[in-house]
Amino acid sequence: MSEPEQSPTESISAELRIGSENLRFSVEITNEPVHIHDLLPFFQRITDKVVEIGVKEAEQQGKCISCKKGCGACCSQLVPVSRAEGYKLLNLIESMPAERQQVIRKRFAQNIKALKDAGVLQLMEQAVSNNDRMQLREVGINYFRLNLPCPFLEDQSCSIHQDRPLSCREFLVTSDPVHCADTNPETVESLSLPKRITPIIYRMSRDLNEAGRGYLPLIQILESAEALSSNQASEPAIDLIKQFLQNLTHN
Numbered sequence: 001m002s003e004p005e006q007s008p009t010e011s012i013s014a015e016l017r018i019g020s021e022n023l024r025f026s027v028e029i030t031n032e033p034v035h036i037h038d039l040l041p042f043f044q045r046i047t048d049k050v051v052e053i054g055v056k057e058a059e060q061q062g063k064c065i066s067c068k069k070g071c072g073a074c075c076s077q078l079v080p081v082s083r084a085e086g087y088k089l090l091n092l093i094e095s096m097p098a099e100r101q102q103v104i105r106k107r108f109a110q111n112i113k114a115l116k117d118a119g120v121l122q123l124m125e126q127a128v129s130n131n132d133r134m135q136l137r138e139v140g141i142n143y144f145r146l147n148l149p150c151p152f153l154e155d156q157s158c159s160i161h162q163d164r165p166l167s168c169r170e171f172l173v174t175s176d177p178v179h180c181a182d183t184n185p186e187t188v189e190s191l192s193l194p195k196r197i198t199p200i201i202y203r204m205s206r207d208l209n210e211a212g213r214g215y216l217p218l219i220q221i222l223e224s225a226e227a228l229s230s231n232q233a234s235e236p237a238i239d240l241i242k243q244f245l246q247n248l249t250h251n
């Protein structure tokens with residue numbers, strides 16, 4: 001029996017200045033066209049490295065990260081995810097055993113109902129559609145006040161830690177954790193990062209899809225399944241990585 005044909009791959013290595021550090025990486029990519037969601041493991045790796053640099057810089061300024069395992073106070077926030085991540089999370093849910101899927105789907109449905117009943121769902125959709133920072137901020141506060149834990153939160157920990165969204169990876173706080181459950185965002189100091197990866201991926205997700213914004217609230221991924229699975233444009237992996245690096249170095 002002949003071996004299945006392997007698509008040719010290419011290795012890219014780069015060194016970028018991010019904040020006060022040099023970030024070195026290398027990635028093995030196929031020469032075939034790929035979807036942006038195929039590159040998520042790479043984007044997650046870069047996000048984690050940028051966050052590491054942010055943490056080091058904060059520590060040099062005498063700050064310390066108050067986020068600890070078992071504290072999920074921030075997991076009741078409105079979490080944005082890129083369309084690419086939304087698609088991957090949908091696949092993740094669909095790959096779960098039926099019973100587990102049922103639990104997760106039920107939590108999504110309960111949160112959507114609560115948002116609808118409180119009149120927040122419509123405001124959230126408007127804010128996302130307008131991509132209006134002030135509206136998003138206001139709706140984010142209303143969302144948090146409803147105290148709706150993320151469907152993936154289990155015993156105050158993320159049950160999909162390895163696959164958690166980029167926005168969750170980027171969000172760490174340096175203020176006293178006592179404020180994390182406070183609905184007044186002024187009391188919470190979030191970690192300042194030398195670069196943010198999320199806006200880059202939202203933009204790339206938007207540019208590769210004809211319909212809508214490049215991001216959506218995590219809580220709406222199940223009801224957006226059809227839209228997330230359609231308009232799946234693909235491009236050579238090398239072009240997507242180049243676009244990403246250009247955005248990373250120019251923003």
Ligand code: SF4
Pocket residue numbers: 072074075076079150151152153154157158159160161164165168
């Ligand atoms: S995905 Fe995980 S880290 Fe993000 S809000 Fe949900 S439980 Fe929290």
